[in-house]
Amino acid sequence: MPTTPSAQYSLTIRVEIDHKPGMLGQVASAIGKAGGVIGAVDLVEVGDDTLLRDITVDATDQGHWDAITGAIDALEGARVVDTTDRTFLLHVGGKIEQHNKSSLRTRDDLSMAYTPGVARVCMAIHEDRDKAFQYTIKRNTVAVVSDGTAVLGLGDIGPEASMPVMEGKCMLFKEFAGVDAFPIVLSTKDPDEIVETVRRIAPGFGGINLEDISAPRCFEIEDRLKAELDIPVFHDDQHGTAIVVLAALLNACKLTGRDLMDLKVLVTGLGAAGVAVTKILQAAGVRDIIGADSKGLVSTDRSDYADGSMNAIKRWYAETSNPQKISGPPVNALDGCDLFIGLSGARIFPAEALQAMNKDAMVFAMANPNPEVAPEEAAPYARIIATGRSDYPNQINNVLAFPGVFRGALDVRARQITEEMKMAAARAIAQIVNDAEVREDYIIPSVFNRDVAPAVAAAVADEARASGAAAVIDNTIGFAAGDRATLA
Numbered sequence: 001m002p003t004t005p006s007a008q009y010s011l012t013i014r015v016e017i018d019h020k021p022g023m024l025g026q027v028a029s030a031i032g033k034a035g036g037v038i039g040a041v042d043l044v045e046v047g048d049d050t051l052l053r054d055i056t057v058d059a060t061d062q063g064h065w066d067a068i069t070g071a072i073d074a075l076e077g078a079r080v081v082d083t084t085d086r087t088f089l090l091h092v093g094g095k096i097e098q099h100n101k102s103s104l105r106t107r108d109d110l111s112m113a114y115t116p117g118v119a120r121v122c123m124a125i126h127e128d129r130d131k132a133f134q135y136t137i138k139r140n141t142v143a144v145v146s147d148g149t150a151v152l153g154l155g156d157i158g159p160e161a162s163m164p165v166m167e168g169k170c171m172l173f174k175e176f177a178g179v180d181a182f183p184i185v186l187s188t189k190d191p192d193e194i195v196e197t198v199r200r201i202a203p204g205f206g207g208i209n210l211e212d213i214s215a216p217r218c219f220e221i222e223d224r225l226k227a228e229l230d231i232p233v234f235h236d237d238q239h240g241t242a243i244v245v246l247a248a249l250l251n252a253c254k255l256t257g258r259d260l261m262d263l264k265v266l267v268t269g270l271g272a273a274g275v276a277v278t279k280i281l282q283a284a285g286v287r288d289i290i291g292a293d294s295k296g297l298v299s300t301d302r303s304d305y306a307d308g309s310m311n312a313i314k315r316w317y318a319e320t321s322n323p324q325k326i327s328g329p330p331v332n333a334l335d336g337c338d339l340f341i342g343l344s345g346a347r348i349f350p351a352e353a354l355q356a357m358n359k360d361a362m363v364f365a366m367a368n369p370n371p372e373v374a375p376e377e378a379a380p381y382a383r384i385i386a387t388g389r390s391d392y393p394n395q396i397n398n399v400l401a402f403p404g405v406f407r408g409a410l411d412v413r414a415r416q417i418t419e420e421m422k423m424a425a426a427r428a429i430a431q432i433v434n435d436a437e438v439r440e441d442y443i444i445p446s447v448f449n450r451d452v453a454p455a456v457a458a459a460v461a462d463e464a465r466a467s468g469a470a471a472v473i474d475n476t477i478g479f480a481a482g483d484r485a486t487l488a
């Protein structure tokens with residue numbers, strides 16, 4: 001996995017090629033025969049008898065690289081000089097940096113941006129703490145906070161190792177919604193310490209995006225922070241994912257002529273994402289949901305329910321689902337299912353098991369980096385297939401939600417992100433795919449669709465205003481009336 005070459009395993013191969021007619025063609029042909037897909041070909045250096053070229057090749061995995069470079073080396077007149085893993089190259093020195101918004105060239109610049117001028121701004125905020133939203137980065141800045149315990153589907157890999165994902169989330173915030181985001185990774189897994197740390201850094205931020213913090217700690221951490229802070233706190237893996245799954249499902253039901261109330265759903269992975277997805281589907285009207293964790297299907301008949309060792313959120317799950325008390329591995333609940341939602345890990349059952357599902361089955365296999373079931377293997381058994389990856393159609397990924405959700409919340413100074421705001425975000429994403437366009441491989445807009453984040457932001461902001469979740473100060477990019485008067 002993947003079985004087709006992709007940019008994930010893109011390699012730049014530096015090749016020294018004899019300067020003879022047809023040699024480049026032979027190299028290209030050798031790469032093609034080895035299964036590589038050629039992208040850019042650049043001339044690096046012209047020697048007396050040789051040419052140095054950089055050839056970018058997509059492969060299926062790292063093992064495939066050896067086959068491709070071996071095929072080049074096997075040619076007479078071509079030698080691999082060097083290789084560069086383009087994904088690692090993109091990460092050298094990190095993926096984001098900070099930029100200044102005004103120049104610092106003169107003493108005047110300095111005395112306004114820094115001391116002594118800055119002191120008057122500090123005192124204005126000291127007199128009215130709310131002015132931090134007007135005169136600091138707080139108004140547009142979100143902390144992306146992780147303890148590195150549930151990084152994608154890689155598990156507890158620690159705060160340092162989580163940084164590439166957190167930097168990536170910050171890039172997405174900026175790219176899709178103009179939100180400035182900073183990765184904050186914590187060297188603690190203790191909920192009390194996480195809450196305390198986030199609480200203490202909160203004054204500089206307009207919102208807190210919790211990321212890749214494992215369940216069940218994530219539920220307590222988010223609840224406590226929401227209660228203590230007056231800025232939005234949003235656990236992306238829970239609510240971003242839930243919003244996007246609901247959006248995709250609304251369109252999938254439209255396409256297959258189904259009603260949410262009649263669906264039978266199996267969810268694997270009862271962590272942050274699985275639990276939140278279950279809750280939003282229930283709120284939207286889905287009644288028959290069964291869940292499985294790594295020990296199997298959850299029910300009140302399970303021994304850990306009976307002996308009290310099952311955690312509170314799974315006890316809730318057991319009590320509110322699976323009335324038939326189906327037990328054992330998740331495949332035991334696939335019979336008669338309309339929708340499978342995977343938020344657990346790669347390859348948890350063979351694709352053939354999906355044939356027990358109903359006609360027009362829907363398979364949302366969303367574990368990252370690799371889905372529960374490979375789409376090409378699921379294809380014979382499902383009408384609609386979606387994954388969390390960018391290299392298949394129907395990418396159900398929370399990037400469709402979190403940039404717009406925070407854009408909308410920051411714009412109206414929302415103090416929290418309510419259930420209604422999440423519902424509004426889901427409907428906004430679903431509606432980007434209009435009724436005439438919806439089809440099996442298009443139930444959700446592309447993550448590159450630039451209409452998504454503004455639509456989500458508008459829906460979230462409207463809902464926040466309507467429900468009173470927003471602050472009285474509305475979105476004023478510029479000066480509020482009072483400040484203008486002070487300056488005049």
Ligand SMILES: NC(=O)C1=CN([C@@H]2O[C@H](COP(=O)(O)OP(=O)(O)OC[C@H]3O[C@@H](n4cnc5c(N)ncnc54)[C@H](O)[C@@H]3O)[C@@H](O)[C@H]2O)C=CC1
Nearest residue numbers: 152153215269270271272273293294344367368388397398
């Ligand atoms: N496509 C998307 O937008 C998103 C995808 N995900 C993916 O969902 C997965 C879970 O993420 P989180 O909920 O944040 O992690 P988490 O650590 O909070 O929860 C993972 C859950 O999966 C369960 N699990 C592990 N192996 C299992 C198996 N073989 N069968 C059934 N359950 C199993 C664990 O018991 C745990 O309850 C990850 O692979 C992650 O990449 C998460 C958020 C968004």
Ligand SMILES: CC(=O)C(=O)O
Nearest residue numbers: 151152153237368398
């Ligand atoms: C997409 C995402 O947030 C995850 O896989 O954890």
Ligand SMILES: [Mg+2]
Nearest residue numbers: 152211212237
């Ligand atoms: Mg995540």
